[in-house]
Amino acid sequence: MSSIAVATTINDDDVEFLCQPDETLLDVLRNRLGLMGAKEGCGTGDCGACSVIMDGRLVCACLVLGAEAQGRTIETIEGMATGSELHPLQRKFIEHAALQCGICTPGFLMAAKALLATNPNPTETEIRFWLAGNLCRCTGYDKIIRAVQDAAAEMRGEIS
Amino acid sequence: MSFDAAYQSKVLKSVGTRPLRPDGVDKVTGRARYGADFNMPGQLVARVLRSPHAHAKIKSIDTSRAAAAKGVKAIITAADLPDLTDGNRSLFAILDNCMARSKAMYDGHAVAAVAAIDEKAAKVALQLIEVEYEVLPHVVDVDAAILPDAPVLNDTIFTKGVEPIPKTPSNVANQAEFGHGDVEAGFMQAEVIVERSYKTEQTHQGYIEPHACVASCNTDGTAELWVCTQGHFVYRQTCADLLGLEVSKLRVTSSEIGGGFGGKTHVWAEPVALALSRKAGRPVKLVMSREEVFRASGPTSATSIDVKIGTKKDGTITAAQATLRYTSGPYPDTWAEIGAMTSFACYDLKNVKTVGIEVIVNRPKVAAYRAPSAPMAAFAVESAIDELAHKIGMDAVDFRIKNAAKEGTRASYGPIYGPIGIGPTLEAAKTHPHMSAPLGKNQGRGMACGFWFNFGGQTCTDLNVSADGTVTLAVGTVDVGGSRASLSLIAAEELGIDYQDIKAVIADTSTLGYNDMTDGSRGTFSSSMATISAARNAIEVMRHRAAMMWDIPPEDVYWEDGHAVAAGTKHGNRAPLSVKEIAAAAGNTGGPIAGHSELVADGAGVSFATHICDIQVDPETGSSRILRYTVIQDAGKAVHPAYVEGQYQGGAAQGIGWALNEEYIYGSDGRLQNPGFLDYRIPVCSDLPMIGTQILEIPNPNHPYGVRGVGETSIVPPLAAVANAVSNAIGLRMTHIPISPPRILAALNDAARN
Amino acid sequence: MRYERPETIEAAIALLADAEAKSFVLAGGTDLLVRMQNDTFEADLIVDIKSIEGMDAVTQTDDGFLIGAAVSAAALSENAALVAEWPGVVEAANLIGSTQIQGRCTMVGNLCNASPAADSVPALVAADARVRIAGPDGSREVAILDIPTYPGKTSLTKGEIIVAIVLPKAATRSGDAYLRFTPRTEMDIAVVGVGINLTLDEGGVVAAARIALGAVGPTVSLVEEAAKALIGSKLDQAALDALASACSAASNPIDDKRGTIAFRKQVAGVLARRVAQTAYTRAGGK
Missing domain, CATH: 3.30.365.10 (Aldehyde oxidase/xanthine dehydrogenase, molybdopterin binding domain)
Known part of the structure; x- marks a missing residue:
């Protein structure tokens, strides 16, 4: 099996890597590029811990081949903050105690970011169904929902 | 120093507030390092071969073809592990569960493991291991297992806790009875009785992070283990006991833990990774797949x-x-x-x-x-x-x-x-x-x-006051859900300083005394008790340092609101000394300031x-x-x-x-x-x-x-x-x-x- | 194993036709990559069809819609004309997996995975959709029902690729709907799925009906008896009862980890009533 050369954009940076044809984007990010923020909770697209945004769409990095990244634009948790300034979602997750163990947090943040990009004022039900592909076993989701609602309000310019 | 753990009603300033957790930024930026987020130079990748049978005698395992495969550096079976068959029964069970010795006891039971240069080579090697099984009758249902015609899974088990001890083996391992009074008499007095049978199915803790560890054994008998666990000190002890290592030569570092809920209080992969590393002479990383987690780790009882x-x-x-x-x-x-x-x-x-x-x-x-x-x-x-x-x-x-x-x-x-x-x-x-x-x-x-x-249990903490008056708190109970924040609040409360001035870390097993694991709801309870004790010890040191700085007797200095205060008016109404002031002078008053505590936290x-x-x-x-x-x-x-x-x-x-x-x-x-x-x-x-x-x-x-x-x-x-x-x-x-x-x-x- | 990303359908067909052993078409990958995780998975060739022109397009024609094989479920829901005309098909595709899955999964993939529980398939069958197939021997168009033959198996021959789904123009006064039963609200495989497409006459009487069941047999099935139960009715109680009975009777499920035979048969009838009512309302029935 020979490696494939891939040129892609990750968090606004041009990135080139070699990968095996059957290697997932998640393995490329974690093992070849040192971007370990995406977590492998299942490897089968059932937990959302490896969520990244590819060409504007939320996807599980474990269900994308590294080779498919060619020419695409990928956003990961490592690119969410602007320099030392956290994204409102990141800040609100901390403020609302929306994480306990934190393993699902990068995936939730990417999923919530994708949601607010298309729907800046989601209802609780819309948030819950959008985030249904992200499993959290610690929080019961309550504080996660509140953090997303609060961040959305702040991003809409409403005082929170 | 004796520690008085008795409750004292008082107004609390820090405890009961909701500050930001100290590990928050790492966790929202993807920087926090969990079990699978750590690598060592020269590291091999391990995979485990598991039984497809619910109950089978292992007649033979031939690893020769796998061993000859490209990139394979070590293969182990139970034969490579100490034989504890006639030893401590509970240790035997733990090790046998890690690697089946004579029989595979459930679907997913480990029978062999491979360390190879990469995942792919390890995967190929697994397919080349030849295991000859003799499939035995199995039973999985709790009620079916105690029927007279159920297959007896272990013919050395004679029900404990009943008199007389049965003469035939069965699947009932033990029986325990509790209570008081006379229930028969009580039911006679009852006007209404409900009598029913209930059943619950087996569930899994379902933590999102699969078990993961990196083990590195050196030829000099020292070893290191990076692992997601609820109790790295316990893992150290257990792994050392199972593999015949010297406890203090095994250094275990707990990663951030991606959920445990009790499921990361038991070893599965860790002794296997250590044994593979010992055999291969290189570090070995072992990460379970989700399927392996469900098949071969921690469910609860049905x-x-x-x-x-x-x-x-x-x-x-x-x-x-x-x-x-x-x-x-x-x-x-x-x-x-x-x-x-x-x-x-x-x-x-x-x-x-x-x-x-x-x-x-x-x-x-x-x-x-x-x-x-x-x-x-x-x-x-x-x-x-x-x-x-x-x-x-x-x-x-x-x-x-x-x-x-x-x-x-x-x-x-x-x-x-x-x-x-x-x-x-x-x-x-x-x-x-x-x-x-x-x-x-x-x-x-x-x-x-x-x-x-x-539960309370054995607990040890270190509290170190830095030269600028900020404090590091080293605890040995793994933080599963925010305990670094709560323990920092406790330290702040006791010392009388700001929460922001405390930095709590989880110490590894070589830098702190033994701690029981984070289980039994003990993390914050027991480590807060040890933190209070350590803080009080540090305050005691700081009182003496203040006395030295003032050149007055220590018994004339008391601690209030984060400051050493000279008692009474006889010392000329001196301005109280803050932690920062005392810390800044530490080099001239006796050196570093620290408080230590080791205790058994009773009375949970x-x-x-x-x-x-x-x-x-x-x-x-x-x-x-x-x-x-x-x-x-x-x-x-x-x-x-x-x-x-x-x-x-x-x-x-x-x-x-x-x-x-x-x-x-x-x-x-x-x-x-x-x-x-x-x-x-x-x-x-x-x-x-x-x-x-x-x-x-x-x-x-x-x-x-x-x-x-x-x-x-x-x-x-x-x-x-x-x-x-x-x-x-x-x-x-x-x-x-x-x-x-x-x-x-x-x-x-x-x-x-x- | 090789990964190829051809830019023409001809090149893709040539790759697949020449492949010596196991080869797979990759579009959304949400089933294929799961299979690849398996220790025993083997493949010699994966042909990614997403760079082929037209594969990611939804085209409205005089005859209906042409949906490229690589169009994701999420993209379907963003096409207002398609949502307006075939709401049942779009809602079915957007019940597959999670938001993450919907960003990648395709209806063609859902069909070719050949699971009897595929959510979009009953809706497509109810809509009387067809698929356009390109292969070494030219192109052909077949009904959706002709593709899956058995769980995991399709009627496609070596070198053939489904390039598009052909959805007819929805009839006047028609409406379609899909519902499935899952234990959780999301992230589940259908235990039962029902897709219905109804066409009404001017008086609101059901003139035509297509009722398809998923997850209650080895492949998705079209239930003629159920259609008969509704045709000529205004979805009165007797017609709905007959529909439910016909759907339960037509169900031939298995006991497995997702449901029992008795449960599936019963719920097939229950869902059919509910789906019929939604489809009826969408068709303008009152």
Whole structure:
């Protein structure tokens, strides 16, 4: 099996890597590029811990081949903050105690970011169904929902 | 220095506030390093070969073809591990579970492991290992396993705890009995009796992070282990015991942990990775797949429970008894015993008897799961209590209040209670707006109580005051849900300085004394006690340093609000010295300032909760939906209330999943049918409503701030609360957990036919 | 194993036709990559069709819609004209997996995975959709029902690729809907799935009906008896009862980890009533 050369954009940076044809984007990010923020909770697209945004769409990095990244634009948790300034979602997750163990947090943040990009004022039900592909076993989701609602309000310019 | 742990009522400044957690930024930016996020130079990748059979004799394992494969650096089987067959039975069970020696005891049981240069090479090698099995009859069901015709899984097991000891082996490993009074006489006095059998299926902790570790053994006998665990000191001890290492030469570092809930208190992969590293002479990384996690790590017991409770029509319970059968997997354990102890712990009973029966089956070795064994017992007992209340026409809360345990009650499992929270949580439930909210068609409300022991245990902390007056707090209990924040609050409170000036870290096993693991809801309870003790020791040092700086006798210096203060007027009303000032001078007053503490945190203080659940059932499909859920629990003192609420909500969500949809499903071949998050259905975001919480604070007399553990009790009532809600919604008693749609629909169909 | 990303359909067909052993077409990958995780999975060739022109396009024609094989479920829901005309098909595709899955999964993939529980397939069958197949011997168009033959098996021959789904123009006064039963609200495989497409006459009487069941047999099935139960009715109670009975009777499920035979048969009838009512309302029935 020979490696494939891939040129892609990750968090606004041009990135080139070699990968095996059957290697997932998640393995490329974690093992070849040192971007370990995406977590492998299942490897089968059932937990959302490896969520990244590819060409504007939320996807599980474990269900994308590294080779498919060619020419695409990928956003990961490592690119969410602007320099030392956290994204409102990141800040609100901390403020609302929306994480306990934190393993699902990068995936939730990417999923919530994708949601607010298309729907800046989601209802609780819309948030819950959008985030249904992200499993959290610690929080019961309550504080996660509140953090997303609060961040959305702040991003809409409403005082929170 | 002696440490007075007694509760002292006082106004607290830091404890009870909700500051940002110290590990928050790392965790929202993807920088926090979990088990799989660590690598070592020259590291190999390990994979484990697992039995496809539920029960099989291992006749031979031929690893020669695999060993010759490209990139393969080491292969181990049980033959490469110490033979503990005739040694300590519990250690044998742990090691045999890590790597089957003579028989594979369940689908997924490890039989060999490979370390290779990469994942692919390891995968190829696994296919080349030839294992010859002789498949044996298996049994997975708790009730089937104790039938006379069941295959006996281990012919050296003769039921312990019964007189006389049986002469024939069986799958009943042990039996334990608790209680007091005379239940037969009690039932004679009863006017109404409920007697029912209940069943619960096996569930998994379902932590999102699979087990992961990196092991590195050196030729000089030293070794390092990076691992996601709830207790790195315990893992060190266990791995050393299993592999014959010297304890202090094995350095274990706990990674950030991606959930444990009891499931990361047991070793599985770690001894295997160490053994592979020792054999290969290189570091070895072993990460379990999700399928392996389900097939071969930590499920809880499946149970079958008979309950009988009798009451007078005025609501006085006259007698209560329960027989509880718990599966423990292939090795003897004490899960049924624990279940038997917790069954009736919420109540003040004159006549009570519980019998726990531990059953061996061809399922993975059971691991602790959040208040282990208590939820199933509570499901059975609280279901029966609810039914009794209906039968005598008494409100379900009032019935429980009338019989609730209180200070001075002799618990069904033996001890006399101190001040406890069951009564107050019930009173709070009674007046909670949730209790009186209207219900619609096909909706039902259920409530239930729960109990957990809580645990203290061995604990050690270091508190170091830096030259700028900031403080590092090194603790040895793994932070599973925000304890670095709560322990920093405790240190800030005791020292009288800002929360921001404390930095709490989890020390590795070579830099701090032994700590029991984060289990038994002990993390914040026990480490806060040790932190208070360490802080008081540091204050003692700082008092002496201040005295030296002032050149006055130390006994004339007292500590107040973060400052050393010279007592009285005889020292000329000196301005108090802050921690910063004392720390800055430390180099000239005796060197570094530190406080150390090692203690056994006794008096954890039992914990109680009452939950209320509203559910809607679709009578045409059996589908159900939680509409509203409220948790009321005694925290003793909520150190960081946001994370206390988080524990309440998280436990409730796990319990709801257990109650409604989660279960291990085995095929007739004894193979697990649903080892993945698609078909092992933990609640998703859209399955749940917001989860209301009410924190009660009934101080624990054995903790300086009154703290009790809060981590586990919240999973105890939900099975029963949900079951009672469903039963009230459809008018039928649901006795088999999970109460999945097919079970509800079948019950409705049966009722319609009759 | 090789990964190829051809830019023409001809090149893709040539790759697949020449492949010596196991080869797979990759579009959304949400089933294929799961299979690849398995230790025993073997493949020699994966042909990614997403760079082929037209594969990611939804085209409205005089005859209906042409949906490229690589159009994701999420993209379907963003096409207002398609949502307006075939709401049942779009809602079915958007019940597959999670938001993450919907960003990648395709209806053609859902069809070719050949699971009897595929959510979009009953809706496509109810809509009387067809698929356009390109292969070494030219192109052909077949009904959706002709593709899956058995769980995991399709009627496609070596070198053939489904390039598009052909959805007819929805009839006047017609409406379609899909519902499935799952234990959780999301992230589940259908235990039962029902897709219905109804066409009404001017008086609101059902003139034509197509009713398809999923997850209650080895392949998705079209239930003629159920259609007969509705045709000529205004969805009165008797017609709905007959529909439910016909659907339960037509169900031939198995007991497995997701549901029992009895449960599936019963719920097939229950869902059919509910789906019929939604489809009827969408068709303008009152």
